[in-house]
Amino acid sequence: MNSVAAIPFLDSNLPKPVRVTPKAPSHDAVRKQLSIILQSPGFIHANRMGRFLQFIVEETLAGRSSQLRGYSIGMSVFDRNESFEPGIDPIVRNEARRLRQKLLEYYQQSRYRDDTEIIIDIPKGTYVPVFGSATRSQQSSAARQYRLIISLIRIEDGVEILHSQHEY
Numbered sequence: 001m002n003s004v005a006a007i008p009f010l011d012s013n014l015p016k017p018v019r020v021t022p023k024a025p026s027h028d029a030v031r032k033q034l035s036i037i038l039q040s041p042g043f044i045h046a047n048r049m050g051r052f053l054q055f056i057v058e059e060t061l062a063g064r065s066s067q068l069r070g071y072s073i074g075m076s077v078f079d080r081n082e083s084f085e086p087g088i089d090p091i092v093r094n095e096a097r098r099l100r101q102k103l104l105e106y107y108q109q110s111r112y113r114d115d116t117e118i119i120i121d122i123p124k125g126t127y128v129p130v131f132g133s134a135t136r137s138q139q140s141s142a143a144r145q146y147r148l149i150i151s152l153i154r155i156e157d158g159v160e161i162l163h164s165q166h167e168y
Contacts, residue, residue, distance in 0.1 A: 025118050025133050027061050033118035040110065042102050052077045052099055056129055057120065068127040096127055 025033075034057050037043055038050045055077050059068055070086030070093065078091050086092055100122050107119070119132045 025131050029118050029133075030057065030061060030120065030131050033120060037103070037106055037120065040106055042106050042109070046102070048078070049095065049099055049102060052095055053103075053120075053129075056122070056127055060129055065128045070127070073127060092127070096122065100124065 034054060038054065043050050043053070052073070055073065056068055059065060071084060073092045074080040074084045074086060074089070075082070078095070080089070080091070103120065103122065117134055119134060120129050121132070122129050
């Protein structure tokens, strides 16, 4: 009969999640954040990327997020004509992927001036942005990365030990 020993990984050792406020920020606050993003080094010379971001944010704020589809974005932002087929021409999907990456880089590199930062995110699989806010203390704790390592060690006499550790 094999004996099993486990070293527990207590909840108190787990990192605390970053909380984004559930209340949506005001339209004015989102527009102000959009303006700041568009003037940032990563966006100021990327005109088409800026038009894309501005279009989807403004359409969402105007209550037309259900109309944000590859076809409408292709025509409005990327100057495609009526024969545009998003399934054949991947420009909207490719640019959406690049826009998500640029936004991630912006939030990683930006220096916040006030206590609350508006977050504009475009979840994968959609072109509809979501808006939230996080305080500076939450943002700084979000920058920390954690890794949980779990190992199953088999000792010669048949005893197995489950070992876990976390790194900061």
